Amino acid sequence: MSERVDESTTIAATDTPPEAPRTTKTARFKAPGLGVIALWGLLVAPVVLALAEALRSPRLNYWDFWRVFSITTDADGTLDPTTFVRLYNDHPVITVALTFWADAKFFAGSNWVLGVATVVLALCVFAALWRMLPQQLTGHRRLAVLAAFSLLIFSSAAVDYYGAGWMGIQWFLGIAPAVVAISFAHHGRTVPAVVLGLVGSLGHGSAFPVWIALGLVAWLRRDRLWKVLLPLLMGLAVLILWRLAAEPTVGDPPSILGADTYLGSIASVLGRTWATLSADTALFGGIAMLVLIGLAVVDSVKRRGTAIELRAELTTPDVKGDAGWIGLITHMALAGVLVGVGRAKYSNVEGLTGRYSVIGLIAVAGLLALLATRPIEKIQRNLVPIALVIGLGTYAVGSTNAAIVRKEYATQPVLAVAMQAGADSVVKKMNAYPENLEKYRRFGIYPFTPDFTLGCGANGPELGTAIDVSRAAVLPAVAPPTGERTAGFIEASTVSGDRKLIGWAFIDGEQADCVLVTDSSGTVVGGGAVGLPRRDVSTGFDHVTGRAGWEAVAKPGLKDGLVFVSREGRLYRIASISGKDPANG
Template sequence: MTAVEDQRTEVLRPVDRAPRAPRALLWLLVPIPVLLATAEAIRSPKMNFNDYWAILAKVTGDDGVLRPLALFKLYNEHPIALVGPVFWLDAKLFDAANQALGLFSVALVLVLFATLVSMLPARLTGNARVAVIACLSALLFSSSALEFFGMGMSGVHWLVGIVPAVLALRFAHRGNTAVAVVFGVIGCFGHGAAFPIWVSLAMMAWLRRDELWRFVLPIGFGVLTLALWLLPSRQPGYPSSTLVGVDTMLGTALAMLGQVWAARSTDVAFATGTLTAAVFAFVVFQALPKKGARPAQSTVDDSGWFALAFHVVLVAIMVGFSRSRLGTAEALGPRYAMVALLGACALLVLLVLRGPRLARHHVVPLALTVAVMTYAVGSAQATAVRENYPRQPMLAVAMRVDARAVIDSMNWSTKVLPVLRSMKAYPFSDDFTLGCGRYELGSLVDMSRVKELPGPSGVSRTAGAVETGPVVGNSKIAGWAVLDGEAADCVLVVDGSSEVVGGGAVDVPRADVASTTRGTGRGGWNAVARPGVEDGVVLVGSEDQLYRISLVIKAG
């Protein structure tokens, strides 16, 4: 190494000149985001979400047996060879529980976190190193990534591609190209987000000036991956609803890069995505060795982070090409958050290692500021994900009573119903409940003991209404009810013979009801009844008392 290169490496050594925080306190910050993500997975609905049912129906026969050949088909242009068996095992062993997949996503992100920590160079030491580790934890388990933990099917599908891809970068970073290729292959069977790994591995080999075979081998696997991806038959697509230009593709790609700091604002995402791409370009340009020269040792040490940043940019470009037909706002979807957060991880580490002097000399405040800001801004994404939770119990009832029109209207696959029945998975498992004490589907209700729940009058704190009358089977039934200002504990639908023929979800957000009744903002409910029910009656429960909602407003 030349004297110039030695001097450059020394200049790029991070130095923390801020007052030294107790290192133990910094270490205590590391597990907090992990625990919060775990809590979100546990409190999420038991009922799984849309893609889970479609993929499970694709890879499982009506008898509940896994269909191996179906694993090599595509779903929304993505492979399902890894996620298919995971979903099948979830149905077989855990009653198709969403929480199990959410917790598995937490475990996969822990692997991702450990992988990134192992890629930090040795010259990052002391409090600066611990602060960066704490920030990596906050980024990977950010509120922006709540869909990965609260809607486990989404997290698992993306992560079985992303995690092996990052592991591939880690092993290539350590010079083990053969193992990197193995993980690259695994990732490409998991999700399309892993497809650019071959270009990223080749880029790393070129930047490090490795042997030629370390560059050529990934390129060969990349060509093979593309060929295999083109093999499965596809249904013809529909024309785009908008006229797409280069600007649309560019905007979609940049918005995806910057979404985690955008608070669901497309304009802000354009700006933050552009800044992220600009910083990546700056640090890579600074690291390029002169023609014929060997790269500095710091460049070799940081090559995994350059490759990670490059991989994230390539995924963003893929999203720009494939999803821009849906509009640039599509890039703000929470399903893309983990890729954007990996970009944020690479951005932080490269700034700390190779950025301006201000960043390298104030690592602790920089890392903690990025961690807190990203977690706080992600609240908008997290709120959008949580808004999907209340309808899940109604979907469970719809499946149980075979209300196929309702299932179809919610964009869920009815093809999975015989699969779930044969596997006795939720909602066809023994632990299915309407949440109304002793009242379950088929129970008889003593209507003489049911109290009337009046419609709204003045500022009554005990009132309710059915807003989609008349109450009939195989259709969505919606309304609201507050009991002494509180939400009901459960909702039931009974027919003319007082038999329980349906149920649904309570605690549905209704801000308008809160302002009218001065009660809870979660007084809404949704319900469904079995096909064939006419002139049903909606009951809501609180503790051991049932109430009949007397006000039925005709739908429309």
Template sequence: MPARSPSPANDTAAHGTTFEEPTRPATREAGRGPAPRAAVTALLALAALPVLFTLVEVFRAPPMHYGDYWTILSKVIDDTGALAPAGLFELYNQHPIVVTGLLFYVDAVLFGGSNHLVGVVNVVASSAMVAALWTMLPRRLSPPLRAALVATFSLLLFSPAILEFYAMSMSGAHWLAGFAPAVVALAAAHRGRTVAAVLLALLGSLGHGAAFPVWLAIALVAWLRRDAAWRIWTPLVLLGGVVVAFLTMPGGSSVPPADAPAVDVYLMLISATMGQIFAIQSVDLATLAGLAALLGVAVSVTAVVRARLAPPPDPSGDGLTSAASGRGPAESAGWVGLALHATLVAAMVGSSRVSLGVDIGQSARYAIIPALTWIALVTLFVLLRPRVPVARAVAVTTALGVVAFVAGSTQGQKVRNELRAVPLLAVAAQVGAHETLAGLKMNPDDVPAFAATGAYPFHDGFTLGCGGPELGDRVDLASVRELAHPDDDTETAGYLETGRVEGDAEISGWALVEGARADCVLVVDTSGTVIGGGMTGLNRPDLVDNLPTSEPGAGFQAVAAAGLLEGRVLVARDGALYEVVAGAEADVDGAGAGGTPGG
């Protein structure tokens, strides 16, 4: 007797329609045994690797928050560091901050303002999105194909292109406060759980404007599923309430208004945003990838909508036709909703950020938009092309994820480079270097309120990273060795490129100790008291070309307390201190970097 094929999951249970799968050869349901089990294990391991890599990046990042964390925190606390609830209901750059403001406040007051902790929260939020997307996959798909899709979801959502969300956690916390509830809401709507979907959409709408399109997507999902009318109209009515609330909320924007540009500029910005995960260094290539995504969305959505508009299947007709036509729109509903949601967010970026130029579409914070778009597209490809063999479908889906992950490396390195400035910000906040603070996106007037919350660097965990001298300690200057001038052609050398060492002013240069970078940098006054510090490891490839070293990260930058008129710069390596000096005054005032290699 031939084996009977299993019945598909009842994805249409909410409207009371069930279709029996007829007996037939089913390529994607065949094949169970050692080989498929090994493939599933390997693919699930592949899905776990990007999460683990991202966690490593989270803990490699500086402990201090950066950028918008401090701006948003300043809106939700008063001068004493206590919560100011009214600030939660102000817009920031046209986005709600209710959820994010509360998260940042709790993080500052209870957890010392930990960039690492919020980064882990963001990893959990993205993992929840992967899990929600997994629940939307129909059971009829073979285990290897389901595992391949989950691996692709993970590779896209934890691509280095989205590293800003995790290593620079303030960015991810704000965006994921909108996106994560929205994606889980779509998973709920996909199963006919409209009330849960609406509540999650409301939560997302309090977190970030990226959640706003999900109301339309939930309504579309309900329509594709042939749900009751109230399930379609409820999210649309509530969207109207959300829009009214949004328009009445106070708050400004740092984005300059734009003159009405040509339609092609809007389209290019939207396309570049939707394709950037595959082409960070080229707006043109990103635009082409984005246009391919838009075309894929249009074709896929059209196919599913046409199936939904077709006459309902005749139960007395051909069993295969009845099952396929009834199952198609319902099992694709959530994925169509996801594609619509991501596309509308890209359109929001295009309309609200066009004054910043088309290059803004390459910003790391927008990489989640193409990630979710391509997740929807690759899944719709699998669902709408059921006759593609399992091995080929697995190869296509996995290859897409791997390519996106590798292509995101350039964006990830940009984020790592930007984070190198955070230790300098921490020192400037501690020593009151107001000009430096302003240049690093922290309002000096808000520092007392930040300090009152106890957020890093305003607690005992702050360190200059030298494993010894900290701010206020005194160094025995007589024991400090002076680094050689670069003209001496030695592996232990350094150069202070900014000349005289003054407080709250740029102090930068490079230092090598036996051909290796310094562990940290200190600024001391003439008595040896430590009154400043900064960051090391800055990229200086010119040194490799001109000195006997293979170390490209020998650059440093430091800052000292305002009011210092004459200081000295020390670097540490393996516990020993060395002084970095400038050349002759004529060298410093001349062109280039005072005789430094590659200056």
């Protein structure tokens, strides 16, 4: 008893003896651990790298940018709304055409701008996936899943979209609104979901399955009947309008088709996530993903039918919490089917083309999210390594695709020169439509801008200027054993106009700053790209750059022209244009 009195007396005599408040205060300012920092780094790094890819890509646009701009504008580049009712490659391009036109109008048709815009759209996709994750998924597990999402959406397998901005805009103006729409539907917000579904349907055919996905999400959530029916009816209306605008197919497909052709084409779209060059691996991976998606959908439908009681804890599979993810993977599976069936006429592995990679990447993200919310102790305990293996593994597999895409960067200046010089054959081969060059020129699309240059420096030669041929040093084409570190070669028997000229040159072991093509009097009539990778040169000669390659083009009508390269303001003539290439000898 006395002990009790003493104890209470002691407590009363003390001002603030409890230590708890101080402990709480200290914990509030605790620095994040290395694991958290590493996960945040893995989340942010892919976004930064995708943005860097967009900014280091060629300034000059290519492929479908030129085609879509040409068919949706009149002779002076003014938008022609009557063309919007037509489909392009079997899908609408209304928002794409508007974006391309705006890029041409305000940014001189910059590929950089389209690439950055694609990164922004991809961030919208990432944010939509983030919003669908349940709040009960916390801590390292949540951060690891988000890092995996970032590694998937901004994967090296998706470099096509960020490096070739026209492709990114085409796909993400369909995919991004559709994914955000599914996120809205996941939270029961049907009206904004339908509006975004319409926006996506105006941009790309890959958005069309969103109508089925939105109806499925609302049904799984046990929303009101109108929320289920409205997306389905809107989808039916879009389909009718789509088919009315479609042009009839003419002629037979370029391949003899079978049921396996279609199956393979569909599987390759989804399986490309796991393979770039191996068709067998892609097909197997695609079938595996289709089966997993099918099982997940069937499981959710069954659980919805048995009316499982929903819980707030992450201990019971929540059919309402799964709704958005089921809608997402259903959308991607159906998009894969649309692409596979539509492109099977070309190949059973047409889906291995880089432009389709976003479908499989987002499907993997959806499957990962469903896995992350399963109340299985082993999965929850190992979710961090599972998410990182999926994210980092997919990013690593995509590096092969990224290398293929980056190869095209270096040669884009050749197209710019060809367009300026009127080398129509080269322009056509590089998919820029020579019949529309005057339209591009009048509208002021790069390269038809005042800042166009051949890259020889501020005071270097440009198209139409003259150089003193006699003052240029001649580059020898020497045999490797001599140890020469200054040499050059033209891989052609003659230098003529309106064709690609290819060769290599290095000065003191370094690459040239620019390449020029002149007529016999020294007037500059062409140019091109330098710094192209040439492994054969770097291995054929000692201590020289691996970027000794160059490509050039000159105006039509040129015969017996001359090729020069420049290094630090000094010109060198490449005289060797025939015989066995010493780099390959």
